Amino acid sequence: MNLGNWQLDSINGGTFSIDGGVAFGIVPRTLWGKIMPPDENNRVRLGANCVLARDGRHTLLIDAGYGSKYTALDRGFYELEKGNPVVDGLASLGVNPDDIDTVVLSHLHWDHAGGATQYNAQRTLVPTFPRARYVIGRIEWEDATSQVPELKTAYPMQNLTPLSDAGVVVLVEGNSEIVPGLRAMITGGHTRGHLALKFESGGQAALFIGDVCATSMHLHRMWNLSYDTYPLVTRRIKPRLLGEVADERAWVIWPHDVRTVAARLERHPQRGFEVVDRQSWL
């Protein structure tokens, strides 16, 4: 997709299966099962969609997928793809890990940050993108590295320590420009420090909304991931962000939708929002 000066490309950061109840929170299976039928283990298939963004000056990656550092047990449980999917996805577009100058992580859960680090040939954990700075929201980094019992399992340190050890972490405050034409906006909700990323160029806009709205099936205020740490904030902020996207005729880019990676939205009197201009891939 071309958006003014930006060329945006979808990168598969790895598809995976999770329990449908985790994917749709308080929504009963009788409702979500109709639009996303689960497998025999009640699991639904999600993507870990990343975005490669190039404007001739910068080569950025938004989110890094889940990566390669998993046990056989985890691999089976989530039905993970082999290798480091984001690296393979970039290679299919002729982009090497060395080419990436900035990695922006919407938040630090495994399915967004796991691919940012990997084992090298000496079995040492290192940043996957050796020349990149890693832009992370300050609050997210603080919560993730706090390792308090109530958050600890969501933030394995093997995804974080290799970045801080390498000195490549750049922490940003809530709302800040990452490069001209790309802005981070703090949303909270899914996690306290969760960021959405907004591309703007040539009078056009696209919002990588992150896990505040995981897929095109999560437009309803109450349809949210059960991983949300602040569900009430998600319920408040999501309709506001989707409303801005609809009113601006901007694109929304979903992090976990395997069929519709991006779309435009229109306001709908009963359903809140309606998806138009579906794009299966950027």
Ligand SMILES: [Zn+2]
């Ligand atoms: Zn996620």
